[in-house]
Amino acid sequence: MSLIEVKDLYKVFGHKPKKVFPLLEKGMSKDEILNKTGNTIGINNASFEVEKGEFFVVMGLSGSGKSTLIRCLNRLIEPTAGQILIDGEDIVKADKDNLRDIRRKKISMVFQHFGLFPHRTVLDNVEYGLEIQGVDPEERTKKAMESIKLVGLKGYENSMPNELSGGMQQRVGLARALANDPDVLLMDEAFSALDPLIRKEMQDELLDLQSKMHKTIIFITHDLDEALKLGDRIAVMKDGKIVQIGTAEDILTNPANDYVKEFVQDVDRSRVVTAEAIMRKPEALISSKDGPRVAIRKMKENEFSSVYVTDKNKKLLGIVTIEDASKAIEKGQKSLDEILIRDVPRATPQQQIIDLLPMAKTADYPIAVTDKEDHLLGIIVRASIILGIVGEEA
Amino acid sequence: MFKFHIGSYFEDFVLWLKDNFDFIFDFIKNILEGSIDGLEALLNFLPSIVLILLIGLLAWKVTSKGVAIFTILGLLLIDAMELWQATISTLALVLSSSLITLLIGIPLGILASKNDRFDRILRPILDFMQTMPAFVYLIPAVLFFSLGKVPGAFATIIFSMPPVVRLTNLAIRQVPTEVVEAARSFGSTSKQMLFKVQLPIALPTILAGINQTIMLALSMVVISAMIGSGGLGKVVLRGIQEYKIGLGFEGGVAVVILAMILDRITQGFGDLNKNK
Numbered sequence: 299m300s301l302i303e304v305k306d307l308y309k310v311f312g313h314k315p316k317k318v319f320p321l322l323e324k325g326m327s328k329d330e331i332l333n334k335t336g337n338t339i340g341i342n343n344a345s346f347e348v349e350k351g352e353f354f355v356v357m358g359l360s361g362s363g364k365s366t367l368i369r370c371l372n373r374l375i376e377p378t379a380g381q382i383l384i385d386g387e388d389i390v391k392a393d394k395d396n397l398r399d400i401r402r403k404k405i406s407m408v409f410q411h412f413g414l415f416p417h418r419t420v421l422d423n424v425e426y427g428l429e430i431q432g433v434d435p436e437e438r439t440k441k442a443m444e445s446i447k448l449v450g451l452k453g454y455e456n457s458m459p460n461e462l463s464g465g466m467q468q469r470v471g472l473a474r475a476l477a478n479d480p481d482v483l484l485m486d487e488a489f490s491a492l493d494p495l496i497r498k499e500m501q502d503e504l505l506d507l508q509s510k511m512h513k514t515i516i517f518i519t520h521d522l523d524e525a526l527k528l529g530d531r532i533a534v535m536k537d538g539k540i541v542q543i544g545t546a547e548d549i550l551t552n553p554a555n556d557y558v559k560e561f562v563q564d565v566d567r568s569r570v571v572t573a574e575a576i577m578r579k580p581e582a583l584i585s586s587k588d589g590p591r592v593a594i595r596k597m598k599e600n601e602f603s604s605v606y607v608t609d610k611n612k613k614l615l616g617i618v619t620i621e622d623a624s625k626a627i628e629k630g631q632k633s634l635d636e637i638l639i640r641d642v643p644r645a646t647p648q649q650q651i652i653d654l655l656p657m658a659k660t661a662d663y664p665i666a667v668t669d670k671e672d673h674l675l676g677i678i679v680r681a682s683i684i685l686g687i688v689g690e691e692a
Numbered sequence: 693m694f695k696f697h698i699g700s701y702f703e704d705f706v707l708w709l710k711d712n713f714d715f716i717f718d719f720i721k722n723i724l725e726g727s728i729d730g731l732e733a734l735l736n737f738l739p740s741i742v743l744i745l746l747i748g749l750l751a752w753k754v755t756s757k758g759v760a761i762f763t764i765l766g767l768l769l770i771d772a773m774e775l776w777q778a779t780i781s782t783l784a785l786v787l788s789s790s791l792i793t794l795l796i797g798i799p800l801g802i803l804a805s806k807n808d809r810f811d812r813i814l815r816p817i818l819d820f821m822q823t824m825p826a827f828v829y830l831i832p833a834v835l836f837f838s839l840g841k842v843p844g845a846f847a848t849i850i851f852s853m854p855p856v857v858r859l860t861n862l863a864i865r866q867v868p869t870e871v872v873e874a875a876r877s878f879g880s881t882s883k884q885m886l887f888k889v890q891l892p893i894a895l896p897t898i899l900a901g902i903n904q905t906i907m908l909a910l911s912m913v914v915i916s917a918m919i920g921s922g923g924l925g926k927v928v929l930r931g932i933q934e935y936k937i938g939l940g941f942e943g944g945v946a947v948v949i950l951a952m953i954l955d956r957i958t959q960g961f962g963d964l965n966k967n968k
Contacts, residue, residue: 374873402879413874417892427878430888478878 300347301514302371302482307380309340309366309538315378328537340366341377342538350481351512355529357519363538364518368484371516372405373397384482402431406475410487412467414459420446420470421455427478438477445477448507465496472504476511485517489524501527522561526550526570534558546570566652568687573654574647576686577667577676580606589633590626593618604663606674607638614674616640617663644668647675651686658683706832717836724788724842732784740776744768751953754960763956766949775927775946782923783950785841785916786909789848793905797853798898801860802886811861822854826915834919844912844921852908859901863894899962906958910951924950 310318318337321330328339341363348354358364369375371382373389382389384404392400406427414423422429424445428438446455449469459467468488475483489497501524508515519525525532526546533543534554542554550570553559584596584607596605597620604619615638622637631637643661645654647669657665664677710717735743744767752760770779804811829850833843867890875889891898917925924947931940 369873372877374876398879398881400879401877405877407874407877409870409874411868411870413868413870415871415874415889415893426875426888430878430880430884474874474878484877 301350301352301385302348302516303381303383304347304371305345305381305383307341307344307367307370307382308378309363309370309375310337310378311340312337319379339363339538340375341370344380344535344538344540346533346540346543348514348516350514353508353515353517353528353530355517355519355525355532356535357522357525357529357532358535359520361537362535364520364535365486366538367535368407368486368516368518371482371484372401372407374407402427402478404480405482405484406478406480407484407486408468408471408475408488410490412459412464412471412491414467414470414474416459418459419455420451420457420459420462420473423459423470424455424474424477426474431478441479442473442477445473448476449473450503463496464492465500468492468500481514483513483515485515487518487520490519490521497524504528522564523566523569526565534561568651568655571651571686572647573645573649573651573665573667573678574676576651576682577647577678578682580666580674580677584608585610590618590623590631590637593623593634594620594627597623602664606642606664606666606677607634608674612673614642614644614666614668614672617642617666619663639663642666644672645678646670651683654678654683706835710835720846721837721842724792724837724845725840727788727792728784728841728845731788732781735780735784736777740767740771744771747953751957751960754964755956759956759960763953766953770946770949773942773946775924775942778922778924778927778943779946779950782910782913782925782947785845785848785921785923786906786913786950786954789845790852790902790906790909792845793849793853793909794856794902796849797856797901797905798860800853801857801898801901802864802891804857804861805864805890814857818854818857821850826851826912827918830916830919839920841921843919844916847916848909848912851912852905855904855908856898856901859904860894860898863897863901864890866897867893896962899958903955903958903962906954907951910947910954913947 308319308322310316312335315337318331318335318339321334322339322342326334328342332338344363344367346354356364356367366375370377371389373392377390380390384400387400389397389400415426418426421439421442424442425438428441433441443452443455446452449472451466451469451473454462454466459470462470468491471488489500492500505528517525517528519528526549529546531543531545532549533540534549534557535541536557542549542558544552547570549558550562550565550567553562584592584605593605593607597603604617606617607615609615617639618634618637619639622639626634626637642663643657643665645657645665645667647667654665658678658680664679666674667676667678668674738746744764747767748760748764751763767779770776800814804814826847829847830843833846837843837846871889871893872885875885880889913921913923914925914928917923917929924943927943928940928947930936931938931943
């Protein structure tokens with residue numbers, strides 16, 4: 299069963315929100331309803347599920363309802379209708395005490411502009427969640443310090459928030475959210491206020507942390523690249539509706555409608571498409587037992603000026619070029635050992651095109667894609683990199 | 693031309709209050725009188741020079757050496773002008789009415805910040821309290837409490853309450869939304885929210901309101917002397933009535949010195965808090 303299950307969720311702002319439902323059923327748009335009733339549709343029939351340990355990203359432009367959606371999940375905003383089940387328990391129906399308990403133990407939130415308490419030190423900020431639960435001071439300091447260490451802020455625990463840079467302030471925000479060890483982490487545009495370099499660093503670190511913690515994360519962003527990078531699955535929102543849910547590849551290769559298509563057309567594919575997706579089968583490989591003549595014949599067959607060499611277990615040994623092979627034949631050498639170039643450019647299947655670019659620029663040979671045991675899985679030539687970026691099949 | 697005097701209705705209302713709720717006014721009177729006289733006796737307990745040095749020390753702690761020197765010299769001048777008793781009496785009146793103002797005003801401000809409807813109701817009342825010429829309060833005040841310090845304190849409390857209510861309200865409303873959301877999202881109770889988050893962040897602005905309240909209270913001193921509240925106001929009033937230019941000037945200067953000292957010290961508390 300999914301950890302979080304959202305069913306038919308609506309949020310309507312303004313007076314008498316219920317009177318809007320018949321209009322929604324008639325299929326009136328957000329703008330029409332606003333003009334007619336003065337009510338704003340925040341969320342229009344959202345349903346989705348999030349698995350335990352999943353990194354779920356909700357992406358949309360401003361006004362798409364994504365911030366409203368995330369605030370419904372811990373009821374900072376009261377939903378108008380629908381169900382939000384966490385561990386099977388409906389948050390929408392929880393009474394005041396119950397809701398407070400859920401907020402204290404199960405769900406923590408990280409905010410776009412950090413939402414730190416300016417009058418408290420870093421440590422006191424991180425301790426806040428535990429403090430209001432009445433955890434005894436020694437214990438909460440211990441837990442808070444662990445959390446501070448986790449986000450790399452050790453040594454800053456006695457600083458005031460305004461003495462820290464934006465990136466560091468958001469680390470405090472993250473540490474504060476992690477301190478009470480919640481099941482669910484809500485992150486509302488958590489990195490949007492940071493400059494691009496710091497943002498990238500924080501994204502990498504969050505992924506790193508997530509690979510250790512396996513929290514269930516719901517992450518809001520307006521930045522498609524960020525969504526594609528972080529999300530196990532992505533929900534795309536528009537006008538309060540969820541228009542598509544899927545993995546990064548799903549959304550890129552199979553957009554649900556024109557809106558999503560338009561949205562993804564400017565995507566920096568070099569950051570999404572992986573080596574695996576653009577590599578060719580390494581047909582040109584020969585075994586180490588073969589000699590230079592076999593190598594040249596293989597190259598001619600495949601119209602390449604070089605050929606990769608593997609052992610019988612397909613483990614990569616190196617590469618042989620056509621010039622070296624010809625010279626070896628002239629010299630009468632029978633083995634490839636002397637002309638084998640062992641230092642070849644290698645990539646892993648999961649590496650993104652962007653990482654391959656510098657390699658492709660300097661390498662004289664195609665890039666070898668290998669797994670952890672150095673088995674040759676495929677090769678990438680410059681042309682396939684370009685095709686991969688443009689988004690056409692190689 | 694159509695004539696309609698609302699004054700007579702107000703007069704009836706005040707007289708009705710006086711007739712029916714005299715016990716309440718007596719009760720208020722006892723409290724006010726007790727606190728003012730108590731504070732005055734306390735301040736008079738120490739010889740003037742000791743109190744001057746103590747106030748100077750306080751000024752030095754919360755502000756700067758310059759302000760401390762000014763405080764000591766200013767108070768010495770007041771003592772030398774033989775206005776010490778009058779100054780203490782004024783100080784006691786100002787401090788105790790301010791204290792009561794804050795005890796009522798800050799909770800009202802907090803309430804107004806939490807409840808929009810209450811805020812809307814309160815706003816015109818505050819406008820009324822603040823802009824009605826202060827003399828007007830004196831008439832019913834005397835009716836309720838007869839002459840002396842108590843009606844003076846009563847008028848002062850009404851006149852000086854608006855700034856602290858408004859600024860407390862504003863200060864709490866100005867706490868950034870995300871900070872409040874963060875506190876809520878971690879499961880704060882409303883009490884924890886108020887005392888651990890909103891009030892500490894709002895404190896500098898609230899302190900500015902407290903400062904304004906004390907200044908306004910001091911400005912009522914001369915006016916309330918007209919109904920016998922004594923102190924420095926009485927000195928100024930005598931200067932006017934007996935046409936003694938020198939005496940009036942001395943009384944006025946003493947008020948200014950007291951005002952500046954109170955202002956710098958209360959502001960100093962605000963800055964201390966900001967720098968922390």
